[in-house]
Amino acid sequence: MQVRTILRILGLLVALFSMTTLPPIGVAMYYGDGGAGAFFFAFLLSLLIGFALWYPNQNQRRELKTREGFVIVVLFWVVLASVGAIPFWMPDEFQLSFTDSMFEAFSALTTTGATILTGIDELPHAYRFYRQQLQWFGGMGIIVLAVAILPLLGIGGMQLFRAETPGPMKDNKMTPRIADTAKHLWYIYLGITAACALAYWAAGMSLFNAIGHAMSTVAIGGFSTHDASLGYYDSGWVNLVAIVFLLIAGVNFALHFGAVRGRTVRGYLADPELRAFLLIQFVLMVICAVTLVLFQWHDDIGASISHGALQAVSIATTAGFTTENYAVWPVFLPVLLIFASFIGGSAGSTGGGLKVIRVLLLFRQGVRELNRLVHPKGVFSVKYGNRPLPDRVVQAVWGFFAAYALVFVCIMLAFIATGLDDYSAFGATAATLNNLGPGLGSVAVNFTDVTTAGKWVAILAMLFGRLEVFTLLVLFTPTFWRG
Amino acid sequence: MQVRTILRILGLLVALFSMTTLPPIGVAMYYGDGGAGAFFFAFLLSLLIGFALWYPNQNQRRELKTREGFVIVVLFWVVLASVGAIPFWMPDEFQLSFTDSMFEAFSALTTTGATILTGIDELPHAYRFYRQQLQWFGGMGIIVLAVAILPLLGIGGMQLFRAETPGPMKDNKMTPRIADTAKHLWYIYLGITAACALAYWAAGMSLFNAIGHAMSTVAIGGFSTHDASLGYYDSGWVNLVAIVFLLIAGVNFALHFGAVRGRTVRGYLADPELRAFLLIQFVLMVICAVTLVLFQWHDDIGASISHGALQAVSIATTAGFTTENYAVWPVFLPVLLIFASFIGGSAGSTGGGLKVIRVLLLFRQGVRELNRLVHPKGVFSVKYGNRPLPDRVVQAVWGFFAAYALVFVCIMLAFIATGLDDYSAFGATAATLNNLGPGLGSVAVNFTDVTTAGKWVAILAMLFGRLEVFTLLVLFTPTFWRG
Ligand SMILES: [K+]
Ligand SMILES: [K+]
Numbered sequence A, B: 001m002q003v004r005t006i007l008r009i010l011g012l013l014v015a016l017f018s019m020t021t022l023p024p025i026g027v028a029m030y031y032g033d034g035g036a037g038a039f040f041f042a043f044l045l046s047l048l049i050g051f052a053l054w055y056p057n058q059n060q061r062r063e064l065k066t067r068e069g070f071v072i073v074v075l076f077w078v079v080l081a082s083v084g085a086i087p088f089w090m091p092d093e094f095q096l097s098f099t100d101s102m103f104e105a106f107s108a109l110t111t112t113g114a115t116i117l118t119g120i121d122e123l124p125h126a127y128r129f130y131r132q133q134l135q136w137f138g139g140m141g142i143i144v145l146a147v148a149i150l151p152l153l154g155i156g157g158m159q160l161f162r163a164e165t166p167g168p169m170k171d172n173k174m175t176p177r178i179a180d181t182a183k184h185l186w187y188i189y190l191g192i193t194a195a196c197a198l199a200y201w202a203a204g205m206s207l208f209n210a211i212g213h214a215m216s217t218v219a220i221g222g223f224s225t226h227d228a229s230l231g232y233y234d235s236g237w238v239n240l241v242a243i244v245f246l247l248i249a250g251v252n253f254a255l256h257f258g259a260v261r262g263r264t265v266r267g268y269l270a271d272p273e274l275r276a277f278l279l280i281q282f283v284l285m286v287i288c289a290v291t292l293v294l295f296q297w298h299d300d301i302g303a304s305i306s307h308g309a310l311q312a313v314s315i316a317t318t319a320g321f322t323t324e325n326y327a328v329w330p331v332f333l334p335v336l337l338i339f340a341s342f343i344g345g346s347a348g349s350t351g352g353g354l355k356v357i358r359v360l361l362l363f364r365q366g367v368r369e370l371n372r373l374v375h376p377k378g379v380f381s382v383k384y385g386n387r388p389l390p391d392r393v394v395q396a397v398w399g400f401f402a403a404y405a406l407v408f409v410c411i412m413l414a415f416i417a418t419g420l421d422d423y424s425a426f427g428a429t430a431a432t433l434n435n436l437g438p439g440l441g442s443v444a445v446n447f448t449d450v451t452t453a454g455k456w457v458a459i460l461a462m463l464f465g466r467l468e469v470f471t472l473l474v475l476f477t478p479t480f481w482r483g
Helices: A003-031 A036-057 A066-084 A098-109 A125-153 A155-164 A177-202 A207-218 A236-249 A253-262 A272-294 A301-316 A333-343 A356-374 A391-417 A422-433 A452-466 A470-476 A478-482 B003-031 B036-057 B066-084 B098-109 B125-153 B155-164 B177-202 B207-218 B236-249 B253-262 B272-294 B301-316 B333-343 B356-374 B391-417 B422-433 B452-466 B470-476 B478-482
Strands: none
Touching (some): A003 A125, A066 A098, A066 A452, A098 A125, A177 A236, A333 A422, A356 B066, A356 B391, A391 A422, A391 A470, A452 A470, A470 A478, B003 B125, B066 B452, B098 B125, B177 B207, B177 B236, B207 B236, B236 B272, B272 B301, B333 B356, B333 B422, B356 B391, B391 B452, B422 B452, B452 B470, B470 B478
């Protein structure tokens, strides 16, 4: 294990990440409602930490192998989220406990969007902006992770995409080409965010809120600058903008990358995962809207359609924006949407969950088995697009599913052990492991009432979800450290 | 599709099954507390139905193919359970509605053991005996199905066992050899039941109750002749007998078969599934007993150990006997046990759930993927015993898992749609799909308060579980009927 090379890279990342405290300082100075001191202190502290990690190891430049890739990816999230927690923890206008600070930062950076805060509307603008921005950077990190790094590590069948990513990704070493891919993804991400912000602004949000919500929309994060989330606006236009941009952000960014680079939409049209993703979202929107209309849940039909469609997409893509408490919706809608969050977004998007492509492959494996029962001598392969998938990829997806199920059970039991009731524990597990945000029962709106131990379970679950389970799980195997 | 041959076989089965109403008639005459008329009428009616199915088709003796095997297996359960419902539906000392009669009969024959009855202690002895006996026959049917028929049909990886079953099972046609295997399994099943009845009798039950509970114990069914289930006896000895015989009944009967035939216990010792099954049960017993002791749930430690161990094994093997309401046990015990019921018994036992061997294979696939992440160029196979498993078998297990998960989600949503709250719906789905019996929330004790629609959902779920999902699911595919 090239520990010092890893420390050098982490140091650079932390130093770079310290820059994220600068925009909130600007916001604090513009609005003059506090927070500048805390963020300035956080800037200095994180810069110092970064420097301390980097300085003694600055000449360590060995090439990294796959195994070190796992360690870096895990540390990347843990260290940056911890550093990101500093401003919440600073003694200033408001101060959170250590646990709450960590919870809020991990929830932000993993784009989970669960919160322990209430009274968000009254916070200094710097903090309201910082939370949104943290989600935005988290979303960016996830895309680079999913499109450029996980295929390299071979997590959960994502080597499937290796063929589609540019040249040097095919071999098994971390290469500088990642930086190049990351840069292009970054432009695309930035472009979509800008378009989303303009659209929210046109829909009636103030510029500050439009930018803030655009950040958490494109990150499929779900943080809002208001306690009432998007419900604050009670606007069909705002809901429509959110739906459109959540659907865009729920697409594999490798497709966006290909479209921008090749100046063609052919990639979108040919992608089975995209079709399945849009179909799922459409069906859920219709089910929710129709059910709410039939139950006369709102005074007029338009409101039911608007709330139904927004919250269907918001929960199913694992964004977690709300316009009202979906957990009290009639019959099976809450549970249906929670189940849908297990599917989540596309691989290579900012969405959470198992990812559409994996569920699609599981479904096709089920269909293959049914066909085999009827025709025991037939030969059936699981196809993706027009080509049959290598068994290795399908097996990786199955392994992923098994690990996800096992982690789900353990996390849910752990939540119950920390004092949550069974039902809320189920909701909390889905909310954190799927990086969704709002759960069911006592965690339907926020995690304020969860015990300290419960919050740490939540942090662990968010990490498991965001790191596609295996990246974290592999660190707990003896083979990994022996190998 | 050889419809007339299928009808001939069904007719014979129904006529044979009509004999199961004769022992209750004997019981009714012995105790003189009613029911004889109803059972005699049920005898005549079911004999008539059987004759009507058989007579016009008596000369139809074409050889059956795999596809017809699926239809027969499904009809076997549906038709026999429907015929078995007749005595409940007869106007006599007590009469159930059509739905309730069907629920009770399906719950009995699938060895689920959920009930809509209260006041069981006051029922005529004939009915109290009949319910137990129906479970016993159900258990027998399941073993023949799992050991002799499903491997032939290739359901959910169970072709794995095809190599172990005697000669002619290896080809793809239904053969008379099944009858021979079935006969031997029958003797073993009968022998274990007799031993269990003697043990219960020695532990203090009356002979009537000892036989009744032995029948539902060996069937891992969970019906009792008392409303309070095994709690009626409040006896450590009764609990111990139940634990021992549930563990015996939870073993693959092909192992019992091999041991009796070869007069050796070597088969038991070499079986990885048996080891995993016993390990799981042991760990759960310890967790439940220790937790109850720590929480001082009972007045003395002995009671906590006895209740804890009995209910752990009872729920985890999917028997469903209770000595007290486990659903109110402290912290995560209820949910832990419900999760354990998803694992259930061994393949080829009377237990429900996914079956230990499948969960074991899923787990090993997960471990294989972790190993592959660390050593991307290594070659790892999923082993069972000492031999690597064919990919085909592993894929079948995965397909099974995917289908189980999908059916679980659909059934749970359907339960909610019929009016159950989310939490009870989760419990009801686990209770029925795993053929467990008691659930959580409003169905923790019985299904009395479930709506009529909910009871039909439960019946469907019990069938799905008992028919290993695929046997039933395959009938809903267009390919099946085209092929
Ligand atoms: K989210
Ligand atoms: K049962």
